[in-house]
Amino acid sequence: MSVARTHDSLAEVPAAAWDALHDGGNPFLAHAFLEGLESCGCLRPQWGWTPRHVTVWDGGTLVAAAPGYLKQNSHGEFVFDHAWAHAHARHGLDYFPKWLGAVPYSPVTGPRLLARDAAARRRLLEAIVDDARALGLSSAHVNFHTAAEDAAFDGRWLPRQDIQYxxxxxxxxxxxxxxxxxxxxxxxxxxxxxxxxxxxxxxxxxxxxxxxxxxxxxxxxxxxxxxxxxxxxxxxxxxxxxxxxxxxxxxxxxxxxxxxxxxxxxxxxxxxxxxxxxxxxxxxxxxxxxxxxxxxxxxxxxxxxxxxxxxxxxxxxxxxxxxxxxxxPTPVRSRHWIAHDGFHAALEAWCREESEVVDATARALAGRSPFRATSDAT
Missing domain, CATH: 3.40.630.30 (Gcn5-related N-acetyltransferase (GNAT))
Structure with missing residues (x-):
C-alpha cells in the first residue's frame, strides 16, 4: 500500500531518491536547484510561495513526487489566472491559497509529475487532489508539464495551452x-x-x-x-x-x-x-x-x-x-483542478474557448516565420 506525504521543505526528501525519479535532462527538476531556491532565500511566504511538495512512498522507497507550493498570489507563474481569482471573489469565494505544481519563476516545459511508472503518477495526482480537499483549497494547478504527462490527468483537470517562442x-x-x-x-x-x-x-x-x-x-x-x-x-x-x-x-x-x-x-x-x-x-x-x-x-x-x-x-x-x-511559436501546457463544481463547469467552457483562440493565434504567427518557404526550418 503506497503512502502519500507532504513536505514543507525539499530538504526532507533525500536528494538521491528525488533525482532517481527523473532522467536529469531538465536542470529545473534537480533537487539541488529546487532545494537551493528554498535554502538560499529565494522563496518567501510574503512573496506568496510556501513549499508543499507531494510525495508517494512504497515502504521506504520514493515512487512519485511533485514540486509544489501553496500560493497566496499568482506572481511568478506565467500561466495567468487573475480572471479566475476575480470571479471567485465576486461570488464571495476565496481563490487563494491554491496549490501549484511548478518550478518557481520558471516558465519552462519539463516533467512535473515525477514517477517510476504510470500507476505511481496517477496515485500522485490523487494525493495532490486529496491534500487540496483536506486543506479546503479552491484549486490545484500543474504548469508547463510535458505532453507525455497528459495521459495521467483525468477529466477533472482542465487543460489550458499557450504559446512560447x-x-x-x-x-x-x-x-x-x-x-x-x-x-x-x-x-x-x-x-x-x-x-x-x-x-x-x-x-x-x-x-x-x-x-x-x-x-x-x-x-x-x-x-x-x-x-x-x-x-x-x-x-x-x-x-x-x-x-x-x-x-x-x-x-x-x-x-x-x-x-x-x-x-x-x-x-x-x-x-x-x-x-x-x-x-x-x-x-x-x-x-x-x-x-x-x-x-x-x-x-x-x-x-x-x-x-x-x-x-x-x-x-x-x-x-x-x-x-x-x-x-x-511553440505550444506549452498546463492543467487545473477546480474544487467548486459550478466554477469547474464554467471554466471548462472558458478553457475551450481560450484554446480555440490560441490555436488561431499560433496559425497566424506561424505565417510570420523568417525562414524561406523552401527551407526545412519552416
Whole structure:
C-alpha cells in the first residue's frame, strides 16, 4: 500500500531518491536547484510561495513526487489566472491559497509529475487532489508539464495551452551562417545589422559555465539581474547566494553570457543548460548599446547551442519580436483542478474557448516565420 506525504521543505526528501525519479535532462527538476531556491532565500511566504511538495512512498522507497507550493498570489507563474481569482471573489469565494505544481519563476516545459511508472503518477495526482480537499483549497494547478504527462490527468483537470517562442535546430544547422542562410533576405540582413552594431560599439562576449565563473562574474550577473527587476519595481527573488549554490552544485548546468566593454562587464544573461536544451532566464545591463539585448539574450545563445550540439533554445516567456530572430511559436501546457463544481463547469467552457483562440493565434504567427518557404526550418 503506497503512502502519500507532504513536505514543507525539499530538504526532507533525500536528494538521491528525488533525482532517481527523473532522467536529469531538465536542470529545473534537480533537487539541488529546487532545494537551493528554498535554502538560499529565494522563496518567501510574503512573496506568496510556501513549499508543499507531494510525495508517494512504497515502504521506504520514493515512487512519485511533485514540486509544489501553496500560493497566496499568482506572481511568478506565467500561466495567468487573475480572471479566475476575480470571479471567485465576486461570488464571495476565496481563490487563494491554491496549490501549484511548478518550478518557481520558471516558465519552462519539463516533467512535473515525477514517477517510476504510470500507476505511481496517477496515485500522485490523487494525493495532490486529496491534500487540496483536506486543506479546503479552491484549486490545484500543474504548469508547463510535458505532453507525455497528459495521459495521467483525468477529466477533472482542465487543460489550458499557450504559446512560447523557441529556437529548434530542426534543419541541422552546423553554425550561425547556415542558420542565417535559411532565412529570407530581409530577416537575414536585419540580424547581421543588429550584430554589427554591437561589434562596432566594441562589446565582446564571454560564455562561462558555473565552474568557469569567478566570484566577480557571479556578482556582476546578479547585479544585472537585480537592476532589471528594480527598474520594473519587482522584487528580485534570486539571491547571489543562490547563484553561488548553482555554480557549486550544478556547475555545468549554469551558463552565463557576459558582455564586456571598456574593461568591464556591462550586461549579462543567466541561462541553464539541460541535456539538449538551453534555457534563457534573466538578463540585465548597466549601459545602453544598440542591439545589446538581442546579442546577449538570443544570438549568443543560438551560437552556444550550435557549438554545443543542443537542439533547442527556450529564451523565456512571451515576446513576438523573437519570431524575426528565429524563435517560432511553440505550444506549452498546463492543467487545473477546480474544487467548486459550478466554477469547474464554467471554466471548462472558458478553457475551450481560450484554446480555440490560441490555436488561431499560433496559425497566424506561424505565417510570420523568417525562414524561406523552401527551407526545412519552416
Amino acid at each position: 523557441q529556437w529548434h535546430n530542426t534543419a541541422g544547422w552546423p553554425d550561425f551562417a547556415a542558420f542565417l542562410g535559411d532565412m529570407d533576405h530581409r530577416h537575414r540582413k536585419n540580424i547581421r545589422q543588429e550584430r554589427a552594431k554591437v561589434a562596432r560599439a566594441g562589446a565582446t562576449f564571454r560564455v562561462l559555465h558555473g565552474d568557469e565563473a569567478t566570484d566577480d562574474d557571479l556578482a556582476a550577473m546578479h547585479a544585472f539581474y537585480f537592476e532589471t527587476f528594480s527598474d520594473y519595481g519587482n522584487a528580485p527573488a534570486l539571491t547571489l547566494e543562490f547563484l553561488h549554490h548553482l555554480a557549486r552544485t550544478m556547475p555545468r548546468a549554469l551558463v552565463l553570457v557576459l558582455a564586456d566593454l571598456d574593461g568591464g562587464a556591462i550586461a549579462g544573461a543567466l541561462c541553464l543548460r539541460g541535456r539538449d536544451t538551453l534555457y534563457g532566464r534573466y538578463w540585465g545591463a548597466l549601459r545602453q548599446v544598440p542591439g545589446l539585448h538581442f546579442e546577449t539574450c538570443y544570438y549568443q545563445g543560438i551560437e552556444y547551442c550550435l557549438r554545443e550540439g543542443l537542439a533547442r533554445f527556450e529564451p523565456g516567456a512571451q515576446g513576438e519580436h523573437k519570431i524575426a530572430r528565429g524563435f517560432l
